[in-house]
Amino acid sequence: MTAVKKTWETDPNVRQLVADLSQDANSHPNYSWVNETLIRKGKVVVGHDPTLQKQLIELYHNSAVGGHSGATVTSKKLGQVFYWKKLQKIVRHHASIHPVEDPPTTDGGNNNAPRVRMKDIQGMPGTKGGLALRLSQFIFAVAALSVMASTSDFASVTAFTCLVVAASLQCLWSLCLAIVDIYALLVMRSLQNYRIVISFAVGDGIASTFTFAAACASAGITVLIDNDLNSCDNNHCLQFETATAMAFISCFSALTSFLLNFWSLASR
Structure with a gap:
């Protein structure tokens, strides 16, 4: 309290504010000066001191005293006792940079046993494995798009056009999520939020399904041209096959991300 x-x-x-209230108790309706304590609507007022504010937030957010609370609960608990301007915004910013860690277990025989959580599994959003999956999706989708677009007659076949569209969608989606993963790794922020995970799962499901369907259609047309019509001399069979293979690899990589996100949702 001294601080x-x-x-x-x-x-x-x-x-x-204190000087005004000392002279006239009604000068500021929302504030009161009682027993040499500045109160605002039943809460102790804290002046502008980032260091002290950070210490109070850490007390309620990170330590066992505050119950290892999340940002919302921390704001609520802290706001019941203290008041300062932009308290909730500062708490959310602190929580985004300093995610809550699990308190140590008290079981005598299992104190040294490592606890594996979903956010610790490589491949999940916000992990290095997840970033690697996003980059592989992006690279193979770009390869499929580039190879197919390099042919002069892909637009004449609906399946090949769909492959170009699907690969473009996969490129955009994977690149955006790769940027999100990079940001999360830099600021050490967890992405294991229910809404975030379900958004990633739905997006991965749509993108991988669309890419898989387009790749299957392109594979069927390629087999028709190569094996049934024997017209590879007049067509770009090698480019078609390469683009289709790259699309399949990108699709399976996106499917891996989808399954991990779906597993995360199912295990909650």
């Missing part, structure tokens, strides 16, 4: 009272002296706005 909180010091902020009333160092923060000029709060110092003026």
